[in-house]
Amino acid sequence: MTHRRKLAAALVFLAGFYCLVLFAGFFVPYDFAAQNREMPFAPPSALHFVDAQGKFHARPFIYSAQDASQEATPSDANTQRPYPIHFFVRGSHYKIAGLFTSNVHLFGVDDPGQILLMGSDAYGRDQFSRFLYGGQISMLAGLIAALFSVSLGTIVGGIAGYYGGWIDEILMRGSELFLALPWLYLLFAVRAALPLRISQWQVFLLLVAIMGLIGWARPARLIRGVVLSAKQRNFVTAARGFGASDAYLLRKHVLPQTYGVLLTQMTLLIPQYVLAEVTLTFLGLGVGEPMPSWGALLSSLQQYSVLSSYWWMFLPALLLIPLFLVFYTAADALQELHKSVPL
Amino acid sequence: MAKVPLRKQRVALVLGIAFACSFAPAAPGQANEGRTAASGPTEERMITDNAPGHAGGRLAVALRSEPKTLNPALAEDEPSRDVIRCLTADLIHINRSSLKTGPALAKSWRVSRDGKQYTLQLRRGLRFSDGQPFNADDVLFSFQVYLDEKVDSSQRDLLVVGGKPITVAKLDDYTVRFELAQPYAAAERLFDGVAILPRHLLETTYRDGTFSKAWSLSILPSQFAGLGPFRLKEYVPGQRVVLERNPYYWKADHAGNHLPYLDEVVFSFVPSEDAQVIRFQSGEADVLSRFSADNFAVLQKQQLAKGYHLYDLGAGLEYNFLFFNLNDLGSKNVPDIAKKQAWFQDLRFRQAVSSAIDREGIVRLVYSGRATPLWNQGTPGDKLWADAAIPHPPRSLDHARQLLQSAGFSWNKDGSVLDPHGTPVEFSILTSSSNAQRMKMATIIQDDLSQLGMKVQVVSLEFRATVDRLQNTFNYEAAVMGLVSGDADPTADMNVWLSGGETHLWHVGEPKPATQWEAEIDRLMQQQLTTLDYAKRKQLYDRVQEIVSENLPVICLASPNILVGASNRVANFRPAILVPYALWNIEELYIR
Numbered sequence: 001m002t003h004r005r006k007l008a009a010a011l012v013f014l015a016g017f018y019c020l021v022l023f024a025g026f027f028v029p030y031d032f033a034a035q036n037r038e039m040p041f042a043p044p045s046a047l048h049f050v051d052a053q054g055k056f057h058a059r060p061f062i063y064s065a066q067d068a069s070q071e072a073t074p075s076d077a078n079t080q081r082p083y084p085i086h087f088f089v090r091g092s093h094y095k096i097a098g099l100f101t102s103n104v105h106l107f108g109v110d111d112p113g114q115i116l117l118m119g120s121d122a123y124g125r126d127q128f129s130r131f132l133y134g135g136q137i138s139m140l141a142g143l144i145a146a147l148f149s150v151s152l153g154t155i156v157g158g159i160a161g162y163y164g165g166w167i168d169e170i171l172m173r174g175s176e177l178f179l180a181l182p183w184l185y186l187l188f189a190v191r192a193a194l195p196l197r198i199s200q201w202q203v204f205l206l207l208v209a210i211m212g213l214i215g216w217a218r219p220a221r222l223i224r225g226v227v228l229s230a231k232q233r234n235f236v237t238a239a240r241g242f243g244a245s246d247a248y249l250l251r252k253h254v255l256p257q258t259y260g261v262l263l264t265q266m267t268l269l270i271p272q273y274v275l276a277e278v279t280l281t282f283l284g285l286g287v288g289e290p291m292p293s294w295g296a297l298l299s300s301l302q303q304y305s306v307l308s309s310y311w312w313m314f315l316p317a318l319l320l321i322p323l324f325l326v327f328y329t330a331a332d333a334l335q336e337l338h339k340s341v342p343l
Numbered sequence: 344m345a346k347v348p349l350r351k352q353r354v355a356l357v358l359g360i361a362f363a364c365s366f367a368p369a370a371p372g373q374a375n376e377g378r379t380a381a382s383g384p385t386e387e388r389m390i391t392d393n394a395p396g397h398a399g400g401r402l403a404v405a406l407r408s409e410p411k412t413l414n415p416a417l418a419e420d421e422p423s424r425d426v427i428r429c430l431t432a433d434l435i436h437i438n439r440s441s442l443k444t445g446p447a448l449a450k451s452w453r454v455s456r457d458g459k460q461y462t463l464q465l466r467r468g469l470r471f472s473d474g475q476p477f478n479a480d481d482v483l484f485s486f487q488v489y490l491d492e493k494v495d496s497s498q499r500d501l502l503v504v505g506g507k508p509i510t511v512a513k514l515d516d517y518t519v520r521f522e523l524a525q526p527y528a529a530a531e532r533l534f535d536g537v538a539i540l541p542r543h544l545l546e547t548t549y550r551d552g553t554f555s556k557a558w559s560l561s562i563l564p565s566q567f568a569g570l571g572p573f574r575l576k577e578y579v580p581g582q583r584v585v586l587e588r589n590p591y592y593w594k595a596d597h598a599g600n601h602l603p604y605l606d607e608v609v610f611s612f613v614p615s616e617d618a619q620v621i622r623f624q625s626g627e628a629d630v631l632s633r634f635s636a637d638n639f640a641v642l643q644k645q646q647l648a649k650g651y652h653l654y655d656l657g658a659g660l661e662y663n664f665l666f667f668n669l670n671d672l673g674s675k676n677v678p679d680i681a682k683k684q685a686w687f688q689d690l691r692f693r694q695a696v697s698s699a700i701d702r703e704g705i706v707r708l709v710y711s712g713r714a715t716p717l718w719n720q721g722t723p724g725d726k727l728w729a730d731a732a733i734p735h736p737p738r739s740l741d742h743a744r745q746l747l748q749s750a751g752f753s754w755n756k757d758g759s760v761l762d763p764h765g766t767p768v769e770f771s772i773l774t775s776s777s778n779a780q781r782m783k784m785a786t787i788i789q790d791d792l793s794q795l796g797m798k799v800q801v802v803s804l805e806f807r808a809t810v811d812r813l814q815n816t817f818n819y820e821a822a823v824m825g826l827v828s829g830d831a832d833p834t835a836d837m838n839v840w841l842s843g844g845e846t847h848l849w850h851v852g853e854p855k856p857a858t859q860w861e862a863e864i865d866r867l868m869q870q871q872l873t874t875l876d877y878a879k880r881k882q883l884y885d886r887v888q889e890i891v892s893e894n895l896p897v898i899c900l901a902s903p904n905i906l907v908g909a910s911n912r913v914a915n916f917r918p919a920i921l922v923p924y925a926l927w928n929i930e931e932l933y934i935r
Contacts, residue, residue, distance in 0.1 A: 033790065033793075035787070035790050037701065037704040037707060037708055037787075040707070040708050122708060122783065123708055123783075123786065123787070123790075124708075188805065188808060191804065191805075191808060192808065192811075196680075196771055196773070196802055196812075196818055196819060196820065197769075197771045197800050197802060281776070281803075282776045282803075282805065283776075283804070283805050284776065284802060284803055284804040284805065284808065288800065288801050288802060288803055289782065289785070289786040289789065289801045289803070290786055290789060290790065290801070302617075303617065303637065303779075304617035304620055304621060304638060304641065305635070305637035305638050305640065305641045306637075308641050309640070309641055
């Protein structure tokens with residue numbers, strides 16, 4: 001597969017995924033906060049085509065889920081009742097992009113049945129719904145914060161590396177100071193200074209700002225190194241000899257060389273930021289209950305009881321692996337493509 | 344001033360409860376002349392009623408974190424206290440299984456008719472774990488230390504009765520008399536947890552004013568002595584503390600065996616509950632206490648295969664509750680919250696919230712059913728004091744709506760509650776993110792109240808930040824908290840119910856009672872304190888519980904069961920619902 005194709009495939013996948021996440025309300029059957037207190041930690045519903053009598057149904061159906069914490073009662077009449085899956089059903093209300101309200105869901109089953117593609121969590125909430133909704137904050141905040149970090153890093157690192165001398169000294173010592181700051185305590189202070197309740201938008205901005213700010217120093221140092229070596233390459237010296245301006249040199253010759261580092265940093269930072277959100281939530285700076293986020297979904301795996309008893313709680317983590325792999329693939333392909341473009 | 348009563352993980356109100364004793368570095372030359380091993384009177388041992396066991400073996404216990412000190416007067420965290428309890432002894436001890444007081448270092452005592460004078464007979468011929476004799480001077484010295492304001496011991500609060508510190512006088516070498524300023528119902532229980540210190544080791548440090556540094560973790564085993572069943576053998580920072588059998592211990596079983604049976608107790612430090620559970624499961628720890636119902640379920644599956652036994656002792660003395668910020672916010676710059684206090688102060692609003700809460704759901708989801716729903720502070724574990732007559736109204740959203748309506752609240756088109764001025768009802772519930780259970784409770788309440796049309800947000804902050812808001816800045820709207828009574832006696836929770844108390848969480852340290860019913864609680868609590876007759880005290884305390892359940896300063900939610908586990912090798916294991924649930928009778932434990 002050529003790099004171009006690889007890139008295209010990855011981008012299509014990502015676009016599809018972002019679509020799913022953005023229109024989560026439509027693709028999931030339930031509201032992310034809807035609790036079913038009868039069914040904490042229910043396993044995923046199995047899709048059936050053949051019923052107990054051996055009859056085949058073209059429309060898949062599920063049997064109502066069981067509370068995993070209770071002993072299974074095999075003769076329970078309820079487990080025998082099939083709930084066929086319907087498409088474009090009406091259910092809970094949701095908003096798309098904060099603008100349109102709708103109550104049509106892609107699929108669902110009749111009440112009181114509950115279709116749980118990924119099982120339910122400690123409150124009996126549908127994990128699948130929470131996973132897609134969780135992406136709204138995590139994917140976007142992760143991406144934007146990573147972009148923010150890397151751009152800030154590029155500007156600082158680029159200037160420091162290119163101009164060198166005292167500018168370099170100041171900027172790099174500054175970034176070292178930044179790395180050495182006791183962030184945990186600063187974050188306590190930040191939380192104390194903020195109002196008690198933080199709206200969802202504020203949380204989003206906070207996540208982006210904090211993660212972006214904390215993360216810029218490392219890419220900046222890397223980029224400074226690349227720029228430093230790039231500006232001494234012969235063709236750069238030659239271009240300067242021909243009278244090229246600093247801006248031209250940076251744009252045309254130096255910064256393109258940092259491309260690879262930038263992409264790698266981006267792809268490394270995004271998953272890191274998804275996890276960083278767990279810590280921020282602990283400090284009261286992240287997404288609080290009942291709002292879902294990927295960090296929160298993953299953090300439930302830190303409990304021994306969950307880890308050892310409910311395998312379906314791993315599903316969000318398993319789904320994130322291919323997603324991050326696609327990110328890497330996209331970055332990889334971009335880098336390769338970039339290399340093959342003649343300078 | 345009491346210590347900050349809210350502690351990490353579990354907010355424990357430790358009043359009136361046991362510590363154990365220990366001792367401090369000795370000044371050489373200070374060792375008492377007259378106290379040689381051969382001279383004293385014959386040892387008056389206490390005979391226990393446990394099934395006789397056999398000597399030997401080591402018990403492994405995993406502590407949640409490293410103890411902070413071995414000084415009984417300064418220890419405030421549970422790990423420190425757990426270790427100190429094994430090293431020290433008190434004069435009168437609360438038997439954790441009967442919850443009644445019984446003789447310990449004092450073999451008997453007399454109470455004067457007015458209830459103000461306690462004359463204690465000490466056991467003769469006892470020795471500290473370094474072989475030095477024990478007598479009334481050690482008792483006098485210990486109480487001098489605990490009562491010293493400069494030492495700032497958390498036991499001091501308990502020993503101040505009716506505003507005046509208890510006084511201690513030595514009548515002879517083995518008789519001491521305690522005088523109280525007023526009759527005090529729970530006087531005998533005060534002695535539990537006041538560990539007797541060895542004067543011969545600690546007096547010089549105390550006189551030097553360096554007591555606060557005495558018996559820190561860097562202590563050498565030879566500088567330490569106590570009257571507990573074990574003595575210090577080794578301390579490995581960051582890893583473990585090892586105790587060995589105290590050969591001078593003053594208890595024996597009825598077959599004549601000297602207690603304790605165990606040769607060694609090893610407390611290793613593990614970082615989390617999950618790590619403790621895994622250690623216990625793999626057999627590396629013999630005893631496990633203070634763990635969640637989720638982990639109970641995990642452990643239960645392998646109970647037979649792994650050779651341990653789990654105990655569900657039923658409700659303990661912990662009560663979890665939701666409360667609203669009713670503090671006087673005049674001096675604090677939080678106008679938004681002050682405005683919302685108009686709702687919080689309305690009893691019907693609090694009743695509506697209480698009526699909308701699904702306590703059964705909390706029991707099921709938060710504690711996997713291993714808890715009891717609560718409507719007032721008397722937990723079912725507090726058998727002697729809980730008021731059984733308190734009504735337990737079932738959850739009713741209709742009733743909640745009626746209450747809100749009668750208080751002038753209304754609903755708009757999309758179902759949100761509006762207050763009488765048309766402002767939507769929105770508030771946040773503060774909780775500490777280090778306590779998973781309380782976070783869950785808050786999340787459930789959030790959902791319950793959203794069904795009523797209230798927009799509630801759960802705000803979880805790190806523990807210290809939470810306490811700071813609750814106790815100092817009052818910058819919160821509502822909160823979910825829990826308290827663990829240190830003793831099965833109403834006096835243990837004086838600080839919570841007295842309007843001036845520091846743990847009077849909804850309105851901390853009121854200069855004077857803000858409401859009539861708070862004034863009544865003050866009066867009742869003071870009265871029960873000086874009433875010696877149980878039946879009369881019970882009546883008074885029942886009334887307090889009634890007032891609380893009627894006025895809902897705290898909306899009680901649930902009381903978790905006490906869960907304990909022990910390896911099948913450990914015999915005589917008798918867990919109890921009072922702290923320290925598992926190892927309170929460590930001297931009676933033996934390895935099968």
